[in-house]
Amino acid sequence: MSETAAIDFFDVDFAYGVAPVLDKVSLRVRAGEFWALLGPNGGGKSTLIKLALGLLKPNRGRIRIFGETPSEARARIGYVPQFATFPRDFPLAVNQVVLQGRLQAGNWWRPMGKAHKAAAAGSLDRAGIAHLAKRPIGTLSGGQLQRVLIARALAAEPELLLLDEPTAHVDTDGETNFFDLLASLRKQMAIVMVSHDVGLVSRHVDRVACLNKTLVWHGAVPLNEGVLAQLYGSSASLVDHRQTGTP
Amino acid sequence: MSFATALMEHDFLRVVALAALIAAISGGVVGTIVVTRRLTFLAGGIAHASLGGMGVFQWAGHDPIAGATVAAVIAALLIGVVAHRGSEREDMLIGAIWAVGMAIGLIAIAHTPGYQADLMTYLLGNLLMVTFEEALLMATIMGVVMILVALFWQPIVATLFDEEFATTRGLPTLAIELAVLVSIALVVVVLLRAVGLVLVMALLTLPTATAGVFVRTLGRLMLASATVALLAMWAGLEIAMQTDSPAGASIVLSAAACYILALSYRRLRPGQSGSQDQPDQKRAPP
Numbered sequence: 001m002s003e004t005a006a007i008d009f010f011d012v013d014f015a016y017g018v019a020p021v022l023d024k025v026s027l028r029v030r031a032g033e034f035w036a037l038l039g040p041n042g043g044g045k046s047t048l049i050k051l052a053l054g055l056l057k058p059n060r061g062r063i064r065i066f067g068e069t070p071s072e073a074r075a076r077i078g079y080v081p082q083f084a085t086f087p088r089d090f091p092l093a094v095n096q097v098v099l100q101g102r103l104q105a106g107n108w109w110r111p112m113g114k115a116h117k118a119a120a121a122g123s124l125d126r127a128g129i130a131h132l133a134k135r136p137i138g139t140l141s142g143g144q145l146q147r148v149l150i151a152r153a154l155a156a157e158p159e160l161l162l163l164d165e166p167t168a169h170v171d172t173d174g175e176t177n178f179f180d181l182l183a184s185l186r187k188q189m190a191i192v193m194v195s196h197d198v199g200l201v202s203r204h205v206d207r208v209a210c211l212n213k214t215l216v217w218h219g220a221v222p223l224n225e226g227v228l229a230q231l232y233g234s235s236a237s238l239v240d241h242r243q244t245g246t247p
Numbered sequence: 248m249s250f251a252t253a254l255m256e257h258d259f260l261r262v263v264a265l266a267a268l269i270a271a272i273s274g275g276v277v278g279t280i281v282v283t284r285r286l287t288f289l290a291g292g293i294a295h296a297s298l299g300g301m302g303v304f305q306w307a308g309h310d311p312i313a314g315a316t317v318a319a320v321i322a323a324l325l326i327g328v329v330a331h332r333g334s335e336r337e338d339m340l341i342g343a344i345w346a347v348g349m350a351i352g353l354i355a356i357a358h359t360p361g362y363q364a365d366l367m368t369y370l371l372g373n374l375l376m377v378t379f380e381e382a383l384l385m386a387t388i389m390g391v392v393m394i395l396v397a398l399f400w401q402p403i404v405a406t407l408f409d410e411e412f413a414t415t416r417g418l419p420t421l422a423i424e425l426a427v428l429v430s431i432a433l434v435v436v437v438l439l440r441a442v443g444l445v446l447v448m449a450l451l452t453l454p455t456a457t458a459g460v461f462v463r464t465l466g467r468l469m470l471a472s473a474t475v476a477l478l479a480m481w482a483g484l485e486i487a488m489q490t491d492s493p494a495g496a497s498i499v500l501s502a503a504a505c506y507i508l509a510l511s512y513r514r515l516r517p518g519q520s521g522s523q524d525q526p527d528q529k530r531a532p533p
Contacts, residue, residue, distance in 0.1 A: 100409070
């Protein structure tokens with residue numbers, strides 16, 4: 001099948017205990033597309049990412065990643081988690097963290113040879129942080145650390161890149177560079193990134209999915225106010241960043 | 248007479264020095280894991296729960312160290328599995344295991360005639376009474392732990408640092424996590440002999456805390472921690488001999504002195520490399 005989607009969700013339900021988080025979510029992300037997953041906190045965005053990674057199992061429905069189950073497809077996915085999943089003061093250097101992206105299900109017990117180290121150095125380069133290779137991660141700024149996590153995900157040579165709230169730590173200066181970096185990757189892999197920053201994200205991606213327990217809307221940008229009202233409640237309005245700053 | 252000259256004259260002290268070396272290395276390596284992953288309370292729980300195994304084995308006429316090993320490993324696995332399932336609060340469970348283990352031990356010891364003097368040895372330790380056979384057992388346990396850590400360095404570090412990401416790379420993270428906890432339990436047993444269970448936490452934390460002032464990567468932290476632990480042991484034994492004080496307590500106070508000296512060093516030289524690009528408040532726990 002030539003049209004195997006990077007991500008395919010069919011009617012997926014998920015609940016933590018009894019509280020439903022996702023309700024009948026169906027979504028298809030094709031290879032090479034750049035998506036943003038928008039929605040309020042607690043709307044199920046991170047849950048959807050974890051389902052795609054096979055870290056959580058759906059209560060109902062079917063998930064396919066490149067036509068395989070999430071656990072089977074893991075090797076083809078690069079994952080950029082939120083900062084909260086690891087201790088920021090952990091005594092590791094940047095290149096040691098990035099090398100972790102080379103670990104693989106089949107041969108995780110083998111020591112890492114030169115080829116792996118070269119690949120890790122390559123992804124440091126792609127993420128634009130080769131000069132930080134020897135720095136302990138505890139000494140990095142939020143934006144720098146974000147790039148380390150992206151480099152670690154790229155080291156796995158993924159066909160699908162999943163980013164959970166990557167814009168939360170990028171300072172306003174680094175913002176444009178951050179999207180430049182993602183733009184440089186988009187032809188080589190499908191990218192899905194979670195964000196609650198509607199205005200920031202919708203300028204850079206080509207498709208958005210709006211999630212608040214159910215999939216409220218999905219399709220091409222730009223978003224209209226009706227969708228936002230459905231997503232965040234009627235009081236929400238779209239702030240167009242292109243116009244802010246000019247009187 | 249100093250410890251160094253005594254070492255030349257008395258054979259038994261060579262066994263003591265060997266045991267100190269083993270305890271320092273295994274304590275430094277595992278202590279680094281304990282400190283960086285904030286598992287101090289867990290290590291304390293395992294150490295105290297091991298008293299249960301010790302008491303029961305002594306009551307039944309078996310080797311108490313074997314009992315301590317069994318109890319420590321059971322406690323570690325129990326905490327690891329329950330913590331992974333996430334259905335119970337981990338800190339509460341550790342506290343419960345800590346207390347229950349000690350209670351079992353105290354009851355067993357109360358029903359064992361004529362062994363009460365030994366209890367103090369396990370509570371407070373006595374490095375000076377270590378036998379060659381015990382040193383051999385310590386060396387074996389250390390060897391196993393060191394080989395495991397060296398062989399599986401990458402997957403262990405990846406799991407300790409970010410378990411979720413390691414899972415997405417296909418690593419068996421639960422098995423790795425349990426193996427690490429069992430290693431901590433085994434090293435706790437090694438340290439029991441040196442400083443006693445009450446003071447195990449000191450050897451798992453103070454050397455790494457001291458080393459953390461000077462180095463910032465995991466491997467170097469392990470090396471530096473082992474060195475500091477060795478220094479503290481040497482100084483502690485020296486003090487114990489000079490002042491006729493208990494060896495375990497002297498070692499702990501020496502380790503604490505090292506930490507205080509390191510902290511003062513950092514305070515007095517704020518412009519040193521490392522602290523320049525990392526302000527102190529970032530490193531301090533919240």
